[in-house]
Amino acid sequence: MAFSGALTLTDLNDFITPSQACIKPVEQVLPKKEENQSGAASNEIKIDNGSYYEIVDDSASITGRRKLEQAQISLNDCLACSGCITSAESVLITLQSHVEVLDFLSSNAVASPESRKVAVISIAPQSLASLAASISSSSSSSTPVTTLQILHRLRACCKEALGFAHVFDTTFARHVALREHVKEFVERQEKHCMKNQGEDGTALPMLASACPGWICYAEKAHPEMIPFIATTKSPQQVMGTLVKDWMGQKWGKSPNEIYHVSVMPCYDKKLEASRTDFYNEMYSTRDLDCVITTAEMQLLAQEKGWDLSLPVPGEVIGPPLDATLEEALLPELIQHPGSSSGSYLHSIIDYLKVNSPLPLSLSVKQVRNADYEEYVLREEGGPNEEPRVVFKGAKCYGFRNLQNVVRKVGKDSGVRVGIGAAGRLKGKAGVVKRGKRGTEDKSYDYIEVMACPSGCVNGGGQLKPPANFEDSEGFSRDWEESGVSMDSIPAAKWGNKEWTKRVENAYWHSLPTPPPSPGRENHMTHSGKRRR
Amino acid sequence: MDEDFAYSLNNIAQLGGHEDRAWHVAWNPEKALLASCSADKSVRLFTYSHDGEGSLKFSLSTTIPTGHLKTVRSVAWSPSGKTLATASFDSNIGIWERETSEDGDGKPGEWECASLLEGHETECKSIAYSSTGTLLASCSRDKTVWVWEVQPDSDFECMGVLMEHTQDVKCVAWHPTEELLASGSYDDTIKLYIDDPQDDWFCCATLSGHESTVWSLSWSPNGKYLASASDDRTVRIWRRVGEYEFKCVLILDGHDRTVFSVSWGKGRAGKSDSEEDKESLGWIASAGGDGTIRIWEVSESPASEVPLAKMIVRLPEAHGVHDINSVVWCPRKGYEDLLATSGDDGLVTIWKIQN
Secondary structure, rough: OOOOOOHOOOOOOOOOOOOOOOOOOOOOOOOOOOOOOOOOOOEEEEOOOOEEEEOOOOOOOOOEEEEEOOOOOOHHHHHOOOOOOOOOHHHHHHOOOOHHHHHHHHHHHHHOOOOOOEEEEEEEEEHHHHHHHHHHHHHOOOOOOOOHHHHHHHHHHHHHHHHHEEEOHHHHHHHHHHHHHHHHHHHHHHHHHHOEEOOOOOOHHHHOOOOHHHHHHHHHHHHHHHEEEEEOOOOHHHHHHHHHHHHHHHOOHHHHHHHEEEEOOOOOHHHHHOHHEEEEEEOOOOOOEEEEEEEHHHHHHHOOOOOOOOOOOOOOOOOOOOHHHHHHHHHOOOOOOOOOOOHHHHHHHHHHHOOOOOEEEEEEEEEOOOOEEEEEEEEOOOOOOOOOOEEEEEEOOOOHHHHHHHHHHHHHHHOOOHHHHOOOOOOOHHHHOOOOOOOOOOOOOOOEEEEEOOOHOOOEEEEEEOOOOOOOOOEEOOOOOOOOOOOHHHHHOOHHHHHHHHHHHHHHHHOOOOOHHOOOHHHHHHHHOOOO | OOOOOOOOEEEEEEOOOOOOEEEEEEEOOOOEEEEEEEEOOOOOEEEEEEEEOOEEEEEEEEEEEEOOOEEEEEEOOOOOOEEEEEEOOOOEEEEEEEOOOOOOOOOOOEEEEEEOOOOOOOOEEEEEEEOOOEEEEEEEOOOEEEEEEOOOEEEEEEEEEOOOOOEEEEEEEEEEOOEEEEEEEEOOOOOEEEEEOOEEEEEEEOOOOOOOOOOOOEEEOOOOOOEEEEEOOOOOEEEEEEEEEEEEEEEEEOOOOOOEEEEEEOOOOOOOOOOOOOEEEEEEEEEEEOOEEEEEEEOOOOOOOOOOEEEEEEEEEOOOOOOEEEEEEEOOOOOEEEEEEEEOOOOOOEEEEEO
């Protein structure tokens, strides 16, 4: 296995390359009298008595200069950027590593019974798929290992070797998140139709909120996208609430008496967990105490000398007779048909299909490659009627497609994309072109946005493909020999495409029969009271 | 001490007006129009025509204030000559088109910003249109190279974000006929990119050899060679020996300081001064921190894979004591002997090569 489990600073971001300048914008309230964009053509800054002044060269300013506010930078900002690295971030990074988990577990083991915490670990299905693909490809056996087997092996490892009390997968939390996501979409659509635009939570298209890489990028580079992003918690954070509040109550434990670790396919999930949104001030604790990547999980097992390629009793046939607490609490490995990145788009499509008075037909169009697909739902009209488009959604994965999402949403909705020179550019640039493309080109209602190409199965925290991995034709490719220098292969950056396919297969392979996805139920009858 | 050169370079116009250093110039491929850009955030457009006595006169056509918040580092014309792109240190790319006059008199109106391409995190350094004008490439200090598809109505779609370089990317250059892109960087390498029709753009080759920053790239007009200018004071000539395989076959040295710019012009077709069996590859002009313009006549013979380069001009102090930031041959038919340079003195100078 050629992988490096060590978290290095350069690995911090899943997709954004480190920038050389600090990108944190100064949040400054502009004085009212700024209509003619003072400073737009000037960027000279003078220092006077320890304060910073921007020199303004237009007549609107009396003093000819404007005092600049000091930038406020938090550790989270820096973790998100990695443009400059200070010792402070290193501290935050070590707080989110497998070493931290080991340190906690060893001190927890010897702690006095009253101060001992309940150690819980929740594992993402994409991480299970990555481990399953890796173990299947390195073992001589022809039967691939399933994610269920991996879950059971990890459960044994985490309980017996590491000292966790409970081991869950995060699919039930995702089930909850998807229901909430569908509900939010329906609410937005209703408000949007009632022309309540401008009010919070009405902007369409709704953009997925589960990918922290995308959220981080949107917040830093395209704040105008924020109103479009769903407010639904990600499965990781739903799991955080389930474990610390719901289960905690069952166990008679307060949130700070539980230590909750998640295993994720993505480095940016560490950032998500350390957001202030998910900090419980009353108990001074986070919903997730520590997030580790798939590779770090494997490292944990290795450091305890646990071989995940060896089966554990009862791993294939499901829960053993002496069903443990977690099986009693949560169903295991719930499958959500759709995408291996959480099926957000499909949940909405399923809901719309089930709840439509007239039958809807779905058509899927690949826009450029599998990372950008359009999904259109049409209502079959009468015999002489054209089918009416009732929903248009898309899945957009990868940094490149993300750019186009930002451009398209900005254009269709008329919000100004970005900052900088846009305000000064005259003529056509500022004008939104509407209606020129005919009615068929309805703008999107929903976009499942993920920062990584191929989505979460190809996350930055996943295991690297084995050194001599063969492609689908069964050839191991020697790129150097075919005259291609190895460092220039995109695979070096984004993982081998064939390998990602293998992980994708492992993700969908031999899961238990899926329960109905959230959309199949009529949420109006289930939801009881509306959220807002 | 001056050697005798077969050609001389005559200053035929000196175009001022920029209030700060002039970074880059671009000849319109279709019309008598030259664009220059500067740290003063403006673009100046100059026209030229023959006066009664047959000599070429240059005059300012218009100034575009651009609205960029920082230096306009580079300019590029689309092959149609109708669209101008500006790359700025404010990280954005401006797309400029001339609006048609509203009173319907057919007269072209003002240059207007038709689109603004955002995406780079920091200083955009260079931009270039592909030979067909359907693709636009840009590069930045954020270490990335972006490929944009030009769509109708000044719309653009991002086709690729290439994070291959480990440092600041200084320049991008498209192959003269193919959709093959080259980029040069502060990491001392040149990278080449192609599109995978089933997938994204990817890096298909890395050319190493320069000992310092690669500042500028220029393809030979026949597309078989690539010239690169570097902080190591050399210009290297890379020959295409396989589909995406390149080999450094010649190093042109002589510059005393950083070579900031290189341009490979057609030269005078079929009129090589060299022997009969040699085929002319055109003229390579280079300039940089030493203020000297050098021009080589390049030719190849079927017998050797190494082209022959003969220096035909060496002109010191072309912009006085100032650095020369760019040197560009005019691509228009009949004007291939025109060379434009821009310098830290804020001037754009037009030169004519004569023998």
